[in-house]
Amino acid sequence: xxxxxxxxxxxxxxxxxxxxxxxxxxxxxxxxxxxxxxxxxxxxxxxxxxxxxxxxxxxxxxxxxxxxxxxxxxxxxxxxxxxxxxxxxxxxxxxxxxxxxxxxxxxxxxxxxxx
Amino acid sequence: xxxxxxxxxxxxxxxxxxxxxxxxxxxxxxxxxxxxxxxxxxxxxxxxxxxxxxxxxxxxxxxxxxxxxxxxxxxxxxxxxxxxxxxxxxxxxxxxxxxxxxxxxxxxx
Numbered sequence: 526x527x528x529x530x531x532x533x534x535x536x537x538x539x540x541x542x543x544x545x546x547x548x549x550x551x552x553x554x555x556x557x558x559x560x561x562x563x564x565x566x567x568x569x570x571x572x573x574x575x576x577x578x579x580x581x582x583x584x585x586x587x588x589x590x591x592x593x594x595x596x597x598x599x600x601x602x603x604x605x606x607x608x609x610x611x612x613x614x615x616x617x618x619x620x621x622x623x624x625x626x627x628x629x630x631x632x633x634x635x636x637x638x639x640x
Numbered sequence: 641x642x643x644x645x646x647x648x649x650x651x652x653x654x655x656x657x658x659x660x661x662x663x664x665x666x667x668x669x670x671x672x673x674x675x676x677x678x679x680x681x682x683x684x685x686x687x688x689x690x691x692x693x694x695x696x697x698x699x700x701x702x703x704x705x706x707x708x709x710x711x712x713x714x715x716x717x718x719x720x721x722x723x724x725x726x727x728x729x730x731x732x733x734x735x736x737x738x739x740x741x742x743x744x745x746x747x748x749x
Contacts, residue, residue, distance in 0.1 A: 567738070567739040568729075570737070615683070623735075625731050629685070629737075630685075631684070634682065
């Protein structure tokens with residue numbers, strides 16, 4: 526148990542569907558992240574939120590839309606996805622203090638399959 | 641962009657020692673992390689190095705040489721539960737974190 530909970534664990538969706546991934550952290554952290562993990566590839570940072578404000582968007586297609594209503598919750602809204610978007614989507618949180626030593630706490634991820 | 645290299649796979653026997661190397665080329669350096677990820681589970685933090693040298697934590701140790709852009713994770717007295725993927729990650733001068741593709745370690749009986 527890492528203190529970061531993601532739902533659902535598995536998601537199958539068609540290319541025309543709309544779905545949302547949910548993440549909740551119980552650690553009191555001030556930063557939350559979405560990462561994409563594809564087989565045999567490095568973790569790709571998608572979005573970063575600090576104190577609920579989006580501070581980073583790594584050229585992610587607009588079919589992925591993040592939402593951070595408060596510092597404990599993070600959503601990733603999905604619509605009109607492509608088969609190449611099939612991957613494990615990981616949420617993470619950290620307590621950012623500017624030292625560089627801050628470690629990430631990850632959720633177990635949502636395994637997304639786009640059919 | 642940042643470049644972080646680590647071997648794709650390694651296999652070792654229970655009770656043995658395995659060393660996972662990580663080389664990096666980044667714009668500046670502000671620390672290197674190792675994470676462990678069991679299949680279907682969340683990555684979890686193992687170690688952090690920002691100064692040169694060896695950090696020991698039980699059966700696991702991590703080494704850093706900033707001048708060589710090189711780190712290794714040493715797993716001693718391997719156990720079956722150590723079968724997992726090990727991720728190397730580096731913070732650059734802007735504190736951005738980049739990950740390697742991970743090394744899958746398989747421990748055989």
